[in-house]
Amino acid sequence: MPPEAPATSPAPSAPRSWLATLKVYTEPVVLRMLLLGFSAGLPLLLVLGTLGFWLREAGIDRKTIGYLSWVGLAYGLKWAWAPLVDRLPLPILTRVLGQRRSWLLFAQLAIMGGLIGMAMSDPTVALRPIVICALMVAFASATQDIALDAFRIESAETDKQAALAAAYQTGYRLAMIWAGAGVLWIAAGITEGAKGYIYAGWQGAYVVMAASMLVGVIITLASREPAPRDLEAERAERQTVAQTFSTQGIVFSWPLLLAMIGVGGLLVTMARVTLGSATMAEFLVFAGCAAVGFVGLDRRWGTGAPLRLPAPGAITPLLAHMNLSAYRPFADFIVRNGRHALLILALIAIYRISDVVMGIMANPFYVDMGYTKEEVAAVSKVYGLIMTLVGGFVGGALALRFGVLRVLFLGAVLSALTNLLFSWLATRGHDVTALIWVISADNLASGMAGAAFIAYLSSLTNLQYSATQYALFSSIMLLLPKYVAGFSGAFVDAYGYVTFFNSTAALGVPVLILILLAMRYHPNKAADPRTDTPKET
Structure with a gap:
């Protein structure tokens, strides 16, 4: 059934009771997001933090581990293919499962394949196969994030987004614990009694x-596809754009060529940079080619609404689709937020920088401090x-009751303070009790900040462009922190x-300063980009 039209002027509602606030976590849509959040969170540490523990134990130097974290830049570049995930149908799968679930399943299966490839590679023999498979996992995981963010935003009304974000974040964090502590326990259990590095573990x-990804596969197959958009309007839009594109008379042109060279070069260079056989200068050159190419496409073919491809293999509508569906979501965000758009983007860009930069060296730190896999896992x-x-749960509940920005501020303060606790821990040597306190505080702060931040990003999206806009926001969130984190090993050395x-x-x-500025920008009532109706902030 089509979704009901939103009311244009809802009456002010009384504050929720605590019981009503917490009851939302028992709803099926929220529980489903908990399990899908697990699927989303599982790959991240397996190509970053846990991989760092593995490589450090195998004798790989800290500088190389730091550079290898640039594999995570895939999460910061996912906006480049988010328009395709948003609209491009996959053969057979989309017809059977729908747009969101088909891409979810495709990405989950690719993640499983990449993890199995990593398992079959010993870094002491050759590092290149692990890098290639890690890149595959990272790009597939970023694709899963694009589809899942859209699935989450489209699955419930605005006032439940904070609860969905909290459930998603909880599942995500549970998966990160399983991908961190669980891996260490399993590896230690397989090689119980052995000393030093054992590849079999x-x-x-x-x-x-890899087998744990079946949780996401099962939930994806068992879930219902969110209500589709207005297909008649989209059909008219794509016919107009296809006609406009065909009158240009050019399919392959210099903007398209530059864009293809840039995107392809970025993928290859990322792998070479992590192996030390390329420089960031090459990376920036290909990024520039991609940027100039896409700008050229925009200038040549103008602007328009995001489109669904009329048929697989029709290259002309595909190019129009890529150009227009990438431009409109970004333009929509800029138009809605005006001069405050740069403030919001700056806040998104650096909100998680403390956690991300610190996290790359956390597992090598545990190894260097003499903690065993069993201790860190326990x-x-x-x-x-x-x-x-x-x-x-506290972050989601507080965001519902007191507003997202206040909890964002609290989460940022706690995240910085827990990094200072790690500094104190570094002076303690091998102290398991101190490790308990530090990890507990760090997880509490990350859980609160993560739930509030996801709710904040969700509130910024327009439902019409949910996948592309959220991918843009989450890409901006990771791009700068991941790049800076690549130098963390050299800094520690x-x-x-x-x-x-x-x-x-x-x-x-700087994060705290930007949040205070954002609080001044947001009035007591602001337009909700999902429905264009007033809402409490």
């Missing part, structure tokens, strides 16, 4: 992680799990862990 652990599994659950953790805490100060 890590191989078995990564095979189990602390993360027990205390980290409890505090993650508490942080996620030069200045030590204490200075490194203090510096990552200091990175949180």
